[in-house]
Amino acid sequence: MRVSLFATCLVDLFQSNVGKATVELLERLGCEIDFPESQVCCGQPAYNSGYTKESKEAMKRMIDTFKDAEYIVCPSGSCAFMFHEYQHVFKGDPVWEPKAKKLAQKTYELTQFIVDVLKVEDVGARLEGKATYHTSCHMTRLLGVKEAPMKLLKNVKGLDFTELPGKEQCCGFGGTFSVKMAQISEQMVDEKVCHVEETDADYLIGADAGCLMNIGGRIDRKGKPIKVLHIAEVLNSR
Amino acid sequence: MPMKISNEQFKERVSKGIHDDFMRGAVSSAQDGMGVKRRIAAEELGNWEDWRSHGEEIRQHVLENLDYYLEQLSNNVAKRGGHVFFAQTKEEANDYIRGIVREKQAKKIVKSKSMVTEEISLNHVLEQEGCEVIETDLGEYILQIDDHDPPSHIVVPALHKNKEQIRDVFTEKLGYTKTSKPEELAAHAREKLRQEYLTADIGITGCNFAVAETGSFSLVTNEGNADLVTALPKTQITVMGMERIVPTFEEMEVLVSLLTRSAVGQKLTSYITVLTGPKEELNVDGPEEFHLVIVDNGRSNILGGEFQSVLQCIRCAACVNACPVYRHVGGHSYGSIYAGPIGAVLSPLLGGYDEFKELPYASSLCGACTEVCPVKIPLHNLLLKHREVIVEKEGKAPISEKLAMKAFGLGAASPTLYKIGSKLAPTAMSPFKDGDKISKGPGPLKAWTEIREFPAPNKERFRDWFKNREEGGK
Amino acid sequence: MTGTIQNREVFLNKIASQLGRTRITAPIERPTWKFRPQDEVLKGATQDELVEVLKEQCKKIHTTFYSTDKDQLSSLLDEVVSGYGGGPIVTWKDKRFADWGLDPLMKQEWPEKEMDVYEWDYTRGSENIAKAEQANVGITISEITLAESGTVVLFSDENKGRTVSFLPTTYIALIPKSSIVPRMTQAAQKMRQIHEETGHVASCINFITGPSNSADIELNLVVGVHGPVKATYIVINDL
Ligand code: SF4
Numbered sequence: 010m011r012v013s014l015f016a017t018c019l020v021d022l023f024q025s026n027v028g029k030a031t032v033e034l035l036e037r038l039g040c041e042i043d044f045p046e047s048q049v050c051c052g053q054p055a056y057n058s059g060y061t062k063e064s065k066e067a068m069k070r071m072i073d074t075f076k077d078a079e080y081i082v083c084p085s086g087s088c089a090f091m092f093h094e095y096q097h098v099f100k101g102d103p104v105w106e107p108k109a110k111k112l113a114q115k116t117y118e119l120t121q122f123i124v125d126v127l128k129v130e131d132v133g134a135r136l137e138g139k140a141t142y143h144t145s146c147h148m149t150r151l152l153g154v155k156e157a158p159m160k161l162l163k164n165v166k167g168l169d170f171t172e173l174p175g176k177e178q179c180c181g182f183g184g185t186f187s188v189k190m191a192q193i194s195e196q197m198v199d200e201k202v203c204h205v206e207e208t209d210a211d212y213l214i215g216a217d218a219g220c221l222m223n224i225g226g227r228i229d230r231k232g233k234p235i236k237v238l239h240i241a242e243v244l245n246s247r
Numbered sequence: 248m249p250m251k252i253s254n255e256q257f258k259e260r261v262s263k264g265i266h267d268d269f270m271r272g273a274v275s276s277a278q279d280g281m282g283v284k285r286r287i288a289a290e291e292l293g294n295w296e297d298w299r300s301h302g303e304e305i306r307q308h309v310l311e312n313l314d315y316y317l318e319q320l321s322n323n324v325a326k327r328g329g330h331v332f333f334a335q336t337k338e339e340a341n342d343y344i345r346g347i348v349r350e351k352q353a354k355k356i357v358k359s360k361s362m363v364t365e366e367i368s369l370n371h372v373l374e375q376e377g378c379e380v381i382e383t384d385l386g387e388y389i390l391q392i393d394d395h396d397p398p399s400h401i402v403v404p405a406l407h408k409n410k411e412q413i414r415d416v417f418t419e420k421l422g423y424t425k426t427s428k429p430e431e432l433a434a435h436a437r438e439k440l441r442q443e444y445l446t447a448d449i450g451i452t453g454c455n456f457a458v459a460e461t462g463s464f465s466l467v468t469n470e471g472n473a474d475l476v477t478a479l480p481k482t483q484i485t486v487m488g489m490e491r492i493v494p495t496f497e498e499m500e501v502l503v504s505l506l507t508r509s510a511v512g513q514k515l516t517s518y519i520t521v522l523t524g525p526k527e528e529l530n531v532d533g534p535e536e537f538h539l540v541i542v543d544n545g546r547s548n549i550l551g552g553e554f555q556s557v558l559q560c561i562r563c564a565a566c567v568n569a570c571p572v573y574r575h576v577g578g579h580s581y582g583s584i585y586a587g588p589i590g591a592v593l594s595p596l597l598g599g600y601d602e603f604k605e606l607p608y609a610s611s612l613c614g615a616c617t618e619v620c621p622v623k624i625p626l627h628n629l630l631l632k633h634r635e636v637i638v639e640k641e642g643k644a645p646i647s648e649k650l651a652m653k654a655f656g657l658g659a660a661s662p663t664l665y666k667i668g669s670k671l672a673p674t675a676m677s678p679f680k681d682g683d684k685i686s687k688g689p690g691p692l693k694a695w696t697e698i699r700e701f702p703a704p705n706k707e708r709f710r711d712w713f714k715n716r717e718e719g720g721k
Numbered sequence: 722m723t724g725t726i727q728n729r730e731v732f733l734n735k736i737a738s739q740l741g742r743t744r745i746t747a748p749i750e751r752p753t754w755k756f757r758p759q760d761e762v763l764k765g766a767t768q769d770e771l772v773e774v775l776k777e778q779c780k781k782i783h784t785t786f787y788s789t790d791k792d793q794l795s796s797l798l799d800e801v802v803s804g805y806g807g808g809p810i811v812t813w814k815d816k817r818f819a820d821w822g823l824d825p826l827m828k829q830e831w832p833e834k835e836m837d838v839y840e841w842d843y844t845r846g847s848e849n850i851a852k853a854e855q856a857n858v859g860i861t862i863s864e865i866t867l868a869e870s871g872t873v874v875l876f877s878d879e880n881k882g883r884t885v886s887f888l889p890t891t892y893i894a895l896i897p898k899s900s901i902v903p904r905m906t907q908a909a910q911k912m913r914q915i916h917e918e919t920g921h922v923a924s925c926i927n928f929i930t931g932p933s934n935s936a937d938i939e940l941n942l943v944v945g946v947h948g949p950v951k952a953t954y955i956v957i958n959d960l
Contacts, residue, residue, distance in 0.1 A: 273939065273940075277940055297758035298758045298759075300755070301758055304756065313736050314733040314740070317729075317736070321726050325725065325726050326723060326724075327924075328722045328724050329724045330726075330727075331725070331727070332728060333726075333728040333729050333732035333733075335731065335735070343727075385937040403936065403940065405938070410939050410941075429938040429939065429941040433938065433943040437946055437947060441854075441947075461916055461922045463922060469936070470935045470948070471946065471949075472947045474883065474927070475947055475948075477925075489732075489736075494749075494751055495909075496910075496912045497906070500906055500909035504759070511936075513870075514869055514871075515867070515870040515928060517929065517931055518887075518927070518929060518933065518948065519927075520928070521925070522925055522926075523925075523926075525924070527878070529843050529878075529879035530878065530924060531841075531843050531849045531879070532850055532877075532882050532884045533925060541732070543732065547736050547739050548739070550736060551739040
């Protein structure tokens with residue numbers, strides 16, 4: 010199966026580990042990975058700040074970049090959702106709306122792709138330790154991917170899993186919200202970190218680079234001994 | 248109380264909220280408790296999504312045909328002997344009500360909870376007329392005797408107050424001598440208010456849902472205060488936002504069910520009162536005269552535009568109870584009588600962007616509000632729409648942000664620029680690096696790194712790794 | 722007597738123009754809705770099952786539940802009233818009390834025990850309200866009873882004062898078993914039907930679910946705020 014990877018800018022620039030893990034994992038599951046070079050940012054930061062006009066250029070670029078892809082897989086629920094959102098942004102546009110619809114139809118978040126398309130729930134991963142999982146808002150509420158990460162994590166050998174209290178609550182990232190409303194964002198991420206601590210977990214796992222950068226950054230600043238892992242890294246560990 | 252409840256800047260209000268420990272404890276336990284109750288009440292039905300879709304289709308149909316239903320309603324109210332006044336502005340509404348007060352030479356007025364009368368500052372107008380105005384909802388009553396403290400929640404207005412504070416207010420203002428036990432406080436209020444109902448000249452209510460087919464309207468309470476307000480005084484005035492209407496009792500029933508489950512997790516509240524006209528000829532209780540005031544006050548400007556769906560709102564506050572921002576800043580931070588997500592969407596529409604321009608940004612767009620809204624208002628999308636309007640039509644975004652976004656537009660859309668920019672990032676960031684992280688970031692990163700570490704850019708971008716790997720043959 | 726309507730045309734014209742059309746003049750048929758989830762609740766439940774649902778729900782709404790046959794009603798009612806501390810009592814003026822064999826209790830036994838029993842009498846005007854306000858117990862009959870929510874539905878008229886159900890300190894609803902329906906849906910349908918048949922709607926239709934309560938102080942539930950502080954439902958099985 011040919012998979013075109015939409016890596017996201019955060020992964021490209023700051024978390025190449027996540028990208029590497031995604032590639033290795035998918036290859037092991039029998040996929041052939043292609044990374045369209047002309048991919049840029051999906052436009053979400055500008056779009057979510059109200060700069061729809063500015064973000065449209067990036068969106069068009071992404072639509073073109075992935076136009077020949079068979080499957081598009083993205084290791085971030087929020088960015089995958091953004092691809093699904095394009096069709097609404099271009100609503101009524103005779104040229105771009107149909108293209109955006111096509112893009113949405115073939116775009117999957119990583120765990121969703123593994124469970125729903127590859128039909129795999131046990132990827133043969135092993136990781137010793139106590140873990141909890143942050144269900145990112147865009148991934149669960151907007152993209153609607155709720156079960157897939159849980160199904161996959163359940164089958165990771167050695168992982169002792171505890172549910173995160175208040176798991177449905179936002180971590181306070183929200184893109185530019187985290188700097189624009191820093192005061193409020195701080196309270197939100199603090200509560201999240203408290204909840205993570207309550208679980209006594211060694212690992213905080215998530216499927217969205219943005220949330221992880223936020224919670225992880227706060228955990229680091231507070232000097233807590235909790236390791237933050239992207240779910241691709243967990244599923245790729247053996 | 249006008250819609251705007253504070254002259255402080257948004258940041259100051261938020262800061263006050265964040266430092267109010269009691270309020271934050273109260274709000275988070277209220278959110279947790281009410282959130283669970285709401286979820287149970289929704290899930291026990293087994294087909295909640297159908298209920299929401301039904302609520303949505305009813306509300307959308309009504310808004311699309313609003314002029315028709317308001318005409319039908321007013322005809323039917325008049326047929327039953329009620330008087331209907333259509334008020335395009337709050338001044339018109341207040342003038343009309345003032346006229347009734349003068350005609351009746353009213354001295355004492357009892358009210359049951361109504362957001363729209365808060366919105367038009369009716370109490371202030373009545374007090375200027377020399378009337379004693381008494382709020383009878385327990386929460387509102389507490390706020391009122393505490394020198395008009397503004398409400399902080401649509402359904403539980405005095406949520407920000409603890410029982411000791413309430414006891415102190417009762418002691419000071421009502422000569423109360425008992426403890427801070429909620430039962431004793433409530434009993435005292437009951438006793439005080441009983442006398443007020445019996446001696447009031449006018450009763451004023453809001454309206455949960457008007458019913459066009461019969462000219463009726465419904466009031467939803469747990470305390471039973473609306474029943475007393477409408478049964479005892481000789482004159483009754485009901486003030487409704489023009490969109491709070493349904494075709495028949497059957498749709499009213501659905502929306503009442505959605506409201507009580509979403510607001511308080513109850514199948515129905517203790518009192519749902521459906522009133523039609525003034526009392527009938529031989530009846531003893533009920534008003535002799537009934538006035539319905541239908542208020543626009545900016546609502547019609549929302550019709551037909553991209554924010555129309557906000558008028559589907561049934562004021563259940565489920566979105567408020569689910570909102571993580573409200574959780575930490577509380578109701579007063581919004582600076583509007585309408586707090587939480589619905590407040591962030593509605594306040595700029597009714598009160599203008601100048602007053603409420605920060606509110607659409609006070610959201611992480613997490614979608615928790617949209618998920619719980621019983622009439623499927625896409626709240627987080629509407630917040631996003633506001634941002635778009637602020638940037639594109641109102642031109643109210645900061646210049647620096649505009650420039651940054653312009654650059655973003657260029658950079659993100661152009662693979663070449665993106666490549667150059669991202670290649671340079673590690674070098675550009677290197678002065679700020681502290682190992683693999685940045686603890687004191689420049690420019691826009693500063694706000695981030697005041698709270699959290701920021702990762703230093705990878706030395707090798709993912710795309711370079713991938714390319715090398717391809718070329719190197721794995 | 723017809724009421725007045727002021728300021729309507731400009732107001733409604735503005736709405737129509739915002740909606741991008743002219744005013745709607747032809748009547749709108751009630752739409753056939755795509756969704757009807759309300760019909761699914763307690764669908765096909767028997768009357769006995771509905772009684773059970775009602776009984777369970779009473780626990781959640783702080784309401785005492787009894788069921789009885791008509792011939793036991795009088796003694797049960799007497800017991801409940803004594804449990805609430807006796808009179809003064811206020812009731813609707815309703816022939817059904819006599820039909821159900823309550824006259825001896827209401828008109829003889831209670832007065833003989835020096836309990837004040839007041840039957841609503843519109844000819845006495847505001848005295849009715851004073852009586853209701855002083856009463857310890859208010860007694861009414863439920864016309865429609867909603868099993869799902871534990872709600873009694875009362876329609877006001879000249880003999881059925883509104884205040885009987887909410888001014889007294891405690892409240893008792895007599896519920897013919899046949900009045901029990903699954904939920905508010907059926908009540909709303911009935912209300913429309915009555916309106917269609919008679920062209921009339923009672924000026925006050927009350928849906929009462931247990932005693933009055935409030936959670937306005939620190940979200941602590943206080944039972945008994947403006948209305949009754951206690952409530953009892955008595956289901957009469959053979960009615
Ligand atoms: S927006 Fe929706 S959830 Fe919020 S108060 Fe209105 S109806 Fe309730």
